[in-house]
Amino acid sequence: MRSMRILITNNTLDFRGGSELYVRDLAIALLKRGHLPIAYSTKLGEIAQEIRAATVPVIDNLDALAAPPDVIHGHHHLDTMTALLRFPRVPAVYFCHGWLPWEETPPQFPRILRYVAVDYLCRDRLLFEHGIPEDRIRVLLNFADLERFKPRSPLPASPQRALIFSNYATEDTQIPAVRDACARHGITTEVVGLGAGNACARPEEILGRYDLVFAKGRAALESLAVGVAVILCDEKGVGPMVTSGELDQLRPLNFGLRTLREPLDVDAVERQIARYDAEDATKVSRLVRANAGTDAVVDQIVSLYGEIIAENTRRRESNLDEEARSSAAYLRWLAPTLKDHRQHTQQLVDWALERHSAVELLATQLAERHEKVLALVEHVAERQRAVDSLGTQLRDSETKLKVLADHVSERERAVDSLANELAQSQNKVMALTTQPREAELGEKRNMLSRQLLKLYGKLK
Numbered sequence: 001m002r003s004m005r006i007l008i009t010n011n012t013l014d015f016r017g018g019s020e021l022y023v024r025d026l027a028i029a030l031l032k033r034g035h036l037p038i039a040y041s042t043k044l045g046e047i048a049q050e051i052r053a054a055t056v057p058v059i060d061n062l063d064a065l066a067a068p069p070d071v072i073h074g075h076h077h078l079d080t081m082t083a084l085l086r087f088p089r090v091p092a093v094y095f096c097h098g099w100l101p102w103e104e105t106p107p108q109f110p111r112i113l114r115y116v117a118v119d120y121l122c123r124d125r126l127l128f129e130h131g132i133p134e135d136r137i138r139v140l141l142n143f144a145d146l147e148r149f150k151p152r153s154p155l156p157a158s159p160q161r162a163l164i165f166s167n168y169a170t171e172d173t174q175i176p177a178v179r180d181a182c183a184r185h186g187i188t189t190e191v192v193g194l195g196a197g198n199a200c201a202r203p204e205e206i207l208g209r210y211d212l213v214f215a216k217g218r219a220a221l222e223s224l225a226v227g228v229a230v231i232l233c234d235e236k237g238v239g240p241m242v243t244s245g246e247l248d249q250l251r252p253l254n255f256g257l258r259t260l261r262e263p264l265d266v267d268a269v270e271r272q273i274a275r276y277d278a279e280d281a282t283k284v285s286r287l288v289r290a291n292a293g294t295d296a297v298v299d300q301i302v303s304l305y306g307e308i309i310a311e312n313t314r315r316r317e318s319n320l321d322e323e324a325r326s327s328a329a330y331l332r333w334l335a336p337t338l339k340d341h342r343q344h345t346q347q348l349v350d351w352a353l354e355r356h357s358a359v360e361l362l363a364t365q366l367a368e369r370h371e372k373v374l375a376l377v378e379h380v381a382e383r384q385r386a387v388d389s390l391g392t393q394l395r396d397s398e399t400k401l402k403v404l405a406d407h408v409s410e411r412e413r414a415v416d417s418l419a420n421e422l423a424q425s426q427n428k429v430m431a432l433t434t435q436p437r438e439a440e441l442g443e444k445r446n447m448l449s450r451q452l453l454k455l456y457g458k459l460k
Contacts, residue, residue, distance in 0.1 A: 003034050003036060004035045004036070004070045004071060004302075004305055004306075004309070005035075005036045005038065005067065005069040005070045005071075006030060006035055006036070006037045006038070006069060006070065006071055006072075006073055006305065007037075007038050007040055007065070007069035007072045007073065007083055007087075007090075008023050008026065008027060008037055008038065008039050008040065008073040008075070009040045009041065009072065009073070009074050009075055009076065009079035009080050009082070009083050010023050010039070010040070010041045010075045010076060010079060011041065011075065011076040011078070011103045012041055012043040012044075012045070012047075013039060013041040013043065013044050013045060013047045013048035013051065013058065014041075014043050014044065014045030014046060014047060014048070015045065015046065015047070015167075015194060015199070016046065016047065016167070016194065016199050016200075016201070017167065018097060018098075018217055019075050019076070019097045020047040021047065021218065022075075022097065022142070022218075023039055023047070023051070023075065024039075024047055024050055024051050024054075025143075025145055025294065026073075026298065026301070027039055027051055027054070027056045028051075028054045028056065029294055029295075029298045030298070030302070031054065031055065031056055033298070033302065035302070036057075037056050037057075038056070038057045038058075038059065038065065038069065039051050039056060039057070039058045039059070040058075040059050040060070040062060040079065040083065041079060042060050042079070043060070044058060044060050046201075050201075062082065062083060062086040062087075068087045068089070068090055069087065069090055070090070070305075070309055071090065071091055071092065071093065071305045071308060071309055072084060072087070072090055072091070072092035072093070073092070073093055073095065073301075073305075074092050074093065074094040074095065074112070075094075075095050075097065076103040076104065077103065077104075077105050077106065077107040077330075078103070080092065080094055080107060080112075081107050081109065081327075081330055084109055084111055084112070088318060088323075089318060090111070090312075091111050091112075091308045091309060091311070091312035092112045092113070092308075093112070093113065093114045093115070093116060093304060093305070093308055094106055094107070094112050094114075094115050094116070095115075095116045095117075095118065096115065096116070096117050096118070096122040096125060096126055097118050097122065098122065099121045099122060099124075099125055099256075099257055099258075100257070102337070104122075104125075105130070106125075106126055106130050106132060107330055108131075108132070108326060108329070108330075109323065109326045109327075109330070110318065110319065110322050110323055110326060111312070111318065111323070113136070113308040113311055113312065114136055114137075114138060114304060114307070114308055115132050115136055115137050115138070116137075116138050116139070116140050116301075116304070117138070117139050117140075118139075118140065118141060118142050118254055119139070119141060119142070119252060119253050119256060120139060120252050121253055121254070121256060121257060121258045122254075123137055123139050138304065139252075140297055140300055140301060140304075141251060141252065141254065141292070141297065142217070142218055142221055142254055142292075142297075143221075143292055143293060143294045143296070143297040143298070144218075144221050144222050144224075144225040144288070144292050144293065144294070145204075145222075145293075145294050146225060146289055146293045146294065147294075148204040149204045149207070149222050149226050150204070150208075150226070151225075151226065151227045151285060151289070152207070152208035152226050152227045153208070154282065155211050155227065155228070155229060155278035155281055155282065156211055156278065157278055158185075158276070159185070159187050159211035159212040159229065159273070159276050160186075160187060160188070160211055161187065161188050161190070161209065161210045161211055161212070162178070162182050162187045162188065162189045162190070162210060162211070162212040162213070162214065163189075163190050163191070163192060163206075163207070163209075163210040163212070163213045163215075163228075164178055164179075164189065164191040164192070164193070164196075164213075164214045164215075164233075165192050165193065165203070165207075165213050165215040165219045165223060166195070166214070166215055166216070166219060166233075166235070167193040167194040167195055168193065168195050168234055168235040169191050169193050169195050169196055169234075169235070170195040170196065170235075173195070173234075173235035173264070174214065174233055174235055174238075174264050175191060175196075177238075177264045177265060177266050177268075177269050178214050178233065178269055180266045181266045181267075181269035181270040181273060182212075182273065184266075184270055185270070185273055187211075187212065187273070190210075192206070203219070203222060204222070204226070207222065207223055207226040207228055208226055208227075208228070210228055211228065211229060212228065212229045212230075212231065212273070212276065213228045213229070213230050213231070214230075214231050214232075214233040214269075215230060215232070215233065215234070215255075216232050216233065216234040216239070216255050216256050216257075216259070216260065217254055217255055217256050220232060220242065220255040221251075221254075221255060221288065221292060224242060224284055224285055224288045225285065225288050225289055225292065226285070227281065227282055227285035228281065228285075229241065229242075229276055229277075229278070229281040230242045230255075230281075230284075231269070231273070232250070232255050232259050232260060233260070233264075233269070234260060235264075236257055236260045237260035237261065237262055237263055237264060238260060238261075238262040238263070238264060238265070238268045238272065239255075239259040239260045239261060239262070239272075240259070240272060240275075241272045241273075241275040241276065242255065242284055243275070243277070243280050243284065244280050244283045244284050244287065247284055247287055251288075418455070421455060422455065425448065425451060425452065425455070428448065
């Protein structure tokens with residue numbers, strides 16, 4: 001087959017989501033086969049950088065293409081319709097990757113010649129909710145890059161380490177139930193994903209470190225390719241352990257939403273952990289590696305491109321009236337969403353303005369409170385200074401009182417000494433009064449009188 005220019009559209013090429021990684025892997029695989037893929041999105045980022053690093057052109061404006069593509073590989077209706085209207089004679093194939101996202105809604109347009117569902121749940125959405133004719137729908141299951149996701153060493157008889165591998169894993173979703181169930185079995189648990197704030201750019205380098213992985217969709221498929229035991233689990237619920245006996249039923253559902261039949265409950269998770277079988281997990285991995293590699297799926301996609309290019313060539317010139325009616329119908333379908341979005345945006349703006357006014361009022365009140373607090377702080381500081389001054393005065397008074405107390409003590413000791421001398425003198429007087437000799441008594445009295453006069457002088 002000749003080389004083809006393939007325009008691949010996507011809602012974003014920013015974060016590490018399922019369709020973003022699908023675009024990256026598909027573009028690289030097409031480039032290896034000699035084709036020229038071009039990736040288009042109005043929102044570029046990390047994944048766009050990875051795609052361009054692989055030498056695949058990446059654009060956010062279709063006017064950057066100086067030559068039209070041969071075929072449009074469309075993901076997401078807004079981006080697909082933009083490409084179809086920009087290149088009026090180019091056929092397209094539209095891929096549906098999800099049951100729930102609004103962005104995955106399939107547009108109906110004459111030059112979308114095939115619709116591809118990546119699992120049978122998406123097929124049901126195309127067929128039973130959007131009226132896509134069954135003969136225009138193909139199912140091409142997701143694939144894993146087996147060159148990147150190499151087999152790990154044999155699993156242990158009992159799991160020791162578990163990984164919650166999901167962009168939606170948070171403490172408000174599956175983490176608590178999985179962690180608690182694993183703890184009952186002595187299994188340590190770690191988390192990788194956007195919701196946990198640690199998205200992994202190279203999961204192939206870490207998956208082999210774990211014995212048990214909780215995941216869905218692409219993450220589950222890549223884990224199975226490595227050889228890890230996988231329990232299907234995400235924020236929507238818990239599914240079964242992927243066993244060799246159930247693989248043929250689970251893979252056509254992309255290990256996704258329809259398989260998550262039980263609520264996020266510790267007991268439900270624990271029941272699946274109890275089904276761990278190292279030998280069977282290895283068997284599952286061999287089956288996945290034999291049937292879910294990149295090459296087989298990309299070969300089918302390339303064949304489909306050729307098929308719709310040939311069909312478009314056989315068709316008569318595009319019916320402009322039919323395309324105009326389809327475009328008008330698409331815009332008519334899109335209008336309520338955009339208007340509701342605008343109304344919702346205005347409501348958010350009004351709410352934000354109200355909150356802003358409330359915040360300004362609160363800020364004013366806080367400023368007033370702040371001024372009062374500052375005044376109170378200054379008042380307390382003044383009181384503290386007064387207390388400090390009083391403390392200084394008290395310490396000075398204590399010093400003076402101590403000096404006075406020492407002086408009083410000295411006086412008291414002097415008085416005690418005089419009292420002792422008086423007592424001694426009185427004793428002597430008493431002794432003299434008992435002597436019969438008057439002369440001696442008179443002399444003694446005179447001497448005592450002199451002594452008393454002398455003592456009296458001292459006291460004065």
